[in-house]
Amino acid sequence: MTTIAVPTTSLPEASLTVARRNIFKFARTPQLIVVGTIQGAMFLLIFRYVFGGAIAVRGIPYVDFLIPGFITTGVLFAGTAAASGVAEDLEQGFIDRLRSLPIPRGSVLAGRSLADTVFLTWNTAVTAAVGFAVGFRLHGSPQAALAAFGLCIVFGFAFSWLFILIGLVSGSAQAAQGMSLMVFPLTFVSSAYVPVRTLPSWLRAVAQHQPITYMVDAVRALTLGDKANVVLGHSAGHFVVWSLVWSAGLVAVLAPLAIARYQRG
Numbered sequence: 001m002t003t004i005a006v007p008t009t010s011l012p013e014a015s016l017t018v019a020r021r022n023i024f025k026f027a028r029t030p031q032l033i034v035v036g037t038i039q040g041a042m043f044l045l046i047f048r049y050v051f052g053g054a055i056a057v058r059g060i061p062y063v064d065f066l067i068p069g070f071i072t073t074g075v076l077f078a079g080t081a082a083a084s085g086v087a088e089d090l091e092q093g094f095i096d097r098l099r100s101l102p103i104p105r106g107s108v109l110a111g112r113s114l115a116d117t118v119f120l121t122w123n124t125a126v127t128a129a130v131g132f133a134v135g136f137r138l139h140g141s142p143q144a145a146l147a148a149f150g151l152c153i154v155f156g157f158a159f160s161w162l163f164i165l166i167g168l169v170s171g172s173a174q175a176a177q178g179m180s181l182m183v184f185p186l187t188f189v190s191s192a193y194v195p196v197r198t199l200p201s202w203l204r205a206v207a208q209h210q211p212i213t214y215m216v217d218a219v220r221a222l223t224l225g226d227k228a229n230v231v232l233g234h235s236a237g238h239f240v241v242w243s244l245v246w247s248a249g250l251v252a253v254l255a256p257l258a259i260a261r262y263q264r265g
Contacts, residue, residue, distance in 0.1 A: 011110070014103040018111025019118070022085070026119055033122065040077060040123055041130045044070055047193065048134045057195060059230030064139070067131035068148070068220040069192030071124060073212065075156035076187060078123050079163035080180045082116040086167025087176035095262070106259050113160045120156035124149065140225035144236070148222035151243060155215050158247040161254035168261045192216045195231055211246035218243040 009017075026033055047066055057065040089095045098108045128149070138145050163180055170176035189203060190196075190212040196204055207213055221228040221236035232239070 009103055009107075011104040011107050014107030015110040015114060018098070018108055019114035020111075022112055022115030023118055025085075026115070033119070036078065036081060036119075036123060037126050040074055040127050043077070044127060044130055045134065051193070055194060057231060060224065060227050061135070063131075063135040064137060064224060064227070065195075065220070065231065066193065067128075067134075067136040068223050069190075069216045071127050071131065072152055072155065072216045072219045073187040073190075073192045074123060074127050075120060075152060075159050076183055076212075078116070078120045078156065079159055079183070080177055081119070082112070082160055083163040083167040083170065083176040083180040084173045085116075086112060086164050087170050087173040090168070091172060099262075105263055106255075109161075109164055109255070109258050109262055112164055113157060116160045116163075117153060117157045120160070121153055124152050124156070138223055138225075139227045140223050144222040144225070147240075148219040151215070151218055151222070151240065154247050155243070158250040158254075161251055161258055165254055165258040165261060168258060186210060186212050190216060191220075211243070211250065214239055214242040214246055 047070060048063060052062050052066065055062050095108065162183065166179050167176045170179050187193075189207050190210060191207065192212060196207045196213065199207055217232055218236065218239035221232055221239050228236070
C-alpha cells in the first residue's frame with residue numbers, strides 16, 4: 001500500500017525556506033549576480049548609443065522612450081538564469097530530494113519564484129540607475145515612478161513561472177537556456193524599443209495586443225507623465241489595468257502547469 005506523506009509545514013513557511021536557499025545560492029555565487037548585472041548594462045548602453053541616434057520618437061527624446069521599455073523587458077533577460085537554475089537543480093537531484101519531504105508540492109516552485117523575484121528586483125534597480133546615468137529623466141511624479149518599479153517586479157514574478165516551466169521541461173541547463181531565448185522575440189514585437197505605429201500593419205496588430213506592450217506602456221505612462229500621451233494615446237490607468245490583467249492571467253495559467261509538471265516528476 002502506498003503511503004502519502006502529509007505536509008508538516010504550511011505553504012508560506014515552506015516557500016520562504018526554499019526561497020532563502022536559492023537566495024543564499026545567489027549570494028554564494030556572485031558571478032551569477034555580477035554577470036547578469038553587467039550584461040543588462042551592456043545591452044542598455046548598446047541600445048542607447050548605437051540605435052539611439054537612428055530612431056526618432058515624436059514628442060520625447062529617444063532615451064526617455066527607451067529606458068522604460070528596456071527596464072520592463074529586463075524581466076525576460078533575468079528569466080534565462082531562472083530557467084537554467086531550475087534545470088540544474090533537477091539534474092543535480094535537489095528537486096528529487098525536495099519531493100521526498102513532507103512539504104506542500106507548490107512550495108518548491110513558489111519559493112523558487114520568490115527568490116528569482118528578489119534577484120530581479122536587484123537587476124531592475126541597477127538597470128534603472130544606469131538609465132538615469134545615460135540621460136533618462138522622469139516626467140511624472142516620484143510616486144508614479146515607484147508604482148512603475150513595483151509593476152516591473154509584478155511582471156517579473158508573473159514571467160518567472162514561464163521560465164520555471166521551461167526549466168522543468170527542458171531536460172538540461174543548456175537546453176533551458178536555449179529554450180528561454182525563444183521568448184525574446186516578444187520584446188522586439190512590442191512597443192519596448194520602437195513605437196508600434198512604425199511596424200507593418202500585420203505585425204502591428206500582434207504587437208498592440210500582446211502582454212509585453214501593455215506592460216511597457218504602463219511603465220512608460222507612469223514615468224513620462226503627460227509626455228506619454230503623445231505616443232500612447234491612453235491614460236496610465238488603461239495600461240496599468242491591462243498589464244495587471246495579463247500578469248494575473250500568466251500566473252493563473254503557468255503556475256498550475258509548472259506545478260503539474262513538477263508533480264509528475
